[in-house]
Amino acid sequence: MKGMxxxxxxxxxxxxxxxxxLALIFIVPLFIMTLIYFLLGTAEDxxxxxLRGADDAVTAYFEEECTVVDAAANKPADEILANKDxxxxxxxxxxxxxxxxxxPDSAKLAAINGVLKEIQSTQGxxxxxxxxxxxxxxxxxxxxxxxALLGILSFFLVFLISGVSFVHERTLGTLERLMLTPVKRxxxxxxxxxxxxxxxxxxxxxxxxFTVSVFSIECRGSYxxxxxxxxxxxxxxxxxxxxxxIFAHSEFQVFQFIxxxxxxxxxxxxxxxxxxxxxxxxxxxxxxPIYYGCNGLKKILIYGESLAAVWPELAVLAGLIVVFxxxxxxxxxxxxxx
Amino acid sequence: xxxxxxQVSKSFGKxxxxxNINLTFPKGEILCLIGPSGAGKTTLLRIITGALKADEGEVxxxxxxxxxxAVRRRIAFMPQNDAVYLDLSGLENLLFYxxxxxxxEKELKERIHDVLAVTGLTKxxxxxxxxxxxxxxxxxxxxxxxxxxxxxxxxxxxxAGIDPLLRKTIWEEFHRLNAAGKTxxxxxxxxxxxxxxxxxxxxxxxxIVAYDSxxxxxxxxxxxxxxxxxxxxxxxxTEAV
Numbered sequence: 225m226k227g228m229x230x231x232x233x234x235x236x237x238x239x240x241x242x243x244x245x246l247a248l249i250f251i252v253p254l255f256i257m258t259l260i261y262f263l264l265g266t267a268e269d270x271x272x273x274x275l276r277g278a279d280d281a282v283t284a285y286f287e288e289e290c291t292v293v294d295a296a297a298n299k300p301a302d303e304i305l306a307n308k309d310x311x312x313x314x315x316x317x318x319x320x321x322x323x324x325x326x327x328p329d330s331a332k333l334a335a336i337n338g339v340l341k342e343i344q345s346t347q348g349x350x351x352x353x354x355x356x357x358x359x360x361x362x363x364x365x366x367x368x369x370x371x372a373l374l375g376i377l378s379f380f381l382v383f384l385i386s387g388v389s390f391v392h393e394r395t396l397g398t399l400e401r402l403m404l405t406p407v408k409r410x411x412x413x414x415x416x417x418x419x420x421x422x423x424x425x426x427x428x429x430x431x432x433x434f435t436v437s438v439f440s441i442e443c444r445g446s447y448x449x450x451x452x453x454x455x456x457x458x459x460x461x462x463x464x465x466x467x468x469x470i471f472a473h474s475e476f477q478v479f480q481f482i483x484x485x486x487x488x489x490x491x492x493x494x495x496x497x498x499x500x501x502x503x504x505x506x507x508x509x510x511x512x513p514i515y516y517g518c519n520g521l522k523k524i525l526i527y528g529e530s531l532a533a534v535w536p537e538l539a540v541l542a543g544l545i546v547v548f549x550x551x552x553x554x555x556x557x558x559x560x561x562x
Numbered sequence: 563x564x565x566x567x568x569q570v571s572k573s574f575g576k577x578x579x580x581x582n583i584n585l586t587f588p589k590g591e592i593l594c595l596i597g598p599s600g601a602g603k604t605t606l607l608r609i610i611t612g613a614l615k616a617d618e619g620e621v622x623x624x625x626x627x628x629x630x631x632a633v634r635r636r637i638a639f640m641p642q643n644d645a646v647y648l649d650l651s652g653l654e655n656l657l658f659y660x661x662x663x664x665x666x667e668k669e670l671k672e673r674i675h676d677v678l679a680v681t682g683l684t685k686x687x688x689x690x691x692x693x694x695x696x697x698x699x700x701x702x703x704x705x706x707x708x709x710x711x712x713x714x715x716x717x718x719x720x721x722a723g724i725d726p727l728l729r730k731t732i733w734e735e736f737h738r739l740n741a742a743g744k745t746x747x748x749x750x751x752x753x754x755x756x757x758x759x760x761x762x763x764x765x766x767x768x769x770i771v772a773y774d775s776x777x778x779x780x781x782x783x784x785x786x787x788x789x790x791x792x793x794x795x796x797x798x799x800t801e802a803v
Binding site: 396397398400401402403404405406407559560561 | 611647
């Protein structure tokens with residue numbers, strides 16, 4: 225019993241002494257749960273709807289929950305959605321209710337269904353048919369989310385490999401030894417980035433070909449564009465992994481960064497609609513590389529866009545690579561007096 | 563190629579690790595930096611190699627103020643931990659560092675052949691370093707240090723944690739290198755190793771307690787035990803407090 229008491233006390237003492245682990249155990253889960261609550265637990269509360277064939281009573285129900293906008297009677301629903309004149313078009317007819325959405329979006333659908341439920345209870349409407357401008361034939365959740373999974377995986381694995389490897393290089397002493405050779409700091413970071421980059425490129429190629437050919441995920445737009453996005457995302461992950469590893473003293477501490485660096489990025493990647501987030505927290509997505517990767521992949525895989533359409537995403541990722549590259553080069557000063 | 567340290571001081575945070583170090587290491591000798599753990603030996607060596615910058619003072623190699631990228635090739639460093647890539651073979655480790663030193667491929671192959679022979683690793687060169695014993699890793703680390711054919715070798719506790727037989731072999735190799743004209747600066751906490759050097763600097767709590775030729779230092783002791791000098795220094799420090 226004494227032995228067990230000793231072990232229990234040792235474990236508790238170690239955790240108390242390791243502030244980073246304490247924060248990971250007690251603060252990070254609360255942050256993640258809060259993020260998930262806002263992402264999944266709240267219905268979209270400010271959506272714009274075009275109503276067709278709705279009587280005054282139905283319109284009044286919608287006006288309570290949504291912004292009802294006008295559109296020319298002969299303007300097709302597809303055009304309204306494509307022009308972003310409204311988030312949804314709801315058509316009421318004797319044949320039943322139809323909802324058109326831009327793409328599968330659980331928050332917007334939940335908001336409209338919420339109103340329809342109220343109407344149903346008073347007027348006995350039948351369940352609506354839901355149609356999408358994009359993603360109409362994405363029957364399974366995997367088909368809907370394949371783009372996001374490709375982006376997240378391109379980032380996550382190389383981030384871990386590069387981060388752990390760089391910490392390993394430091395703790396083994398090989399980095400210091402390397403820095404005592406005449407090699408330039410830019411060469412060191414460039415070599416490591418390109419070395420892991422080659423692995424990242426092969427991984428992206430394999431993942432993309434596997435997903436498209438084995439799981440029959442349709443790529444409606446530029447194959448080259450999709451691959452470029454994945455490659456740039458993995459290069460960003462490498463540079464960021466190297467940078468984050470600066471703050472880790474062991475491989476274990478690199479893993480501690482996953483809930484802080486990776487998990488929030490996954491939630492902001494586009495896997496979940498972000499419009500319901502309060503305090504404009506959805507703007508955080510612009511600070512996360514995975515968002516740009518996933519958004520670019522979505523444009524190509526789901527919307528069928530060309531390479532030219534994803535230049536903003538490619539430009540941001542290229543910018544992030546340059547910024548982290550520069551930070552990593554500066555950091556290496558620590559290993560060589562100059 | 564003399565190395566001169568003038569009023570070198572270094573702190574990490576609030577802790578003063580080196581305090582006003584003045585030393586001259588003459589060319590072509592084996593110089594021993596001896597002191598207990600935490601005395602500041604590694605910090606001093608890292609400042610000489612250019613891995614660290616002194617907060618105060620200067621280090622010169624002849625007349626060149628260090629650190630200087632141009633003389634980086636002339637100083638080789640063997641760190642205290644092995645600093646070898648465990649997932650590469652011994653040969654791959656040597657090839658990598660040789661390329662980092664920008665040694666031409668043909669010359670590099672010759673150099674690798676020589677350093678493997680010197681360190682007794684020729685037979686095991688293609689084995690992964692992860693499969694090497696502790697002593698073999700140490701020898702591989704020494705082989706990397708020798709690869710660049712530098713004039714000055716700075717060796718941080720090269721014999722720490724290795725068996726007496728290998729220690730003897732390594733010291734024999736140091737003497738061979740010295741006979742070939744190399745300057746060696748060797749740190750150690752094994753007091754007996756002082757007898758294997760030409761000169762020794764005794765480092766204690768970041769300061770130089772004594773620096774002289776080994777016979778002169780041993781003459782300061784009653785029975786040839788160098789620890790006596792450290793104990794005297796500790797005693798006088800206590801009395802001063």
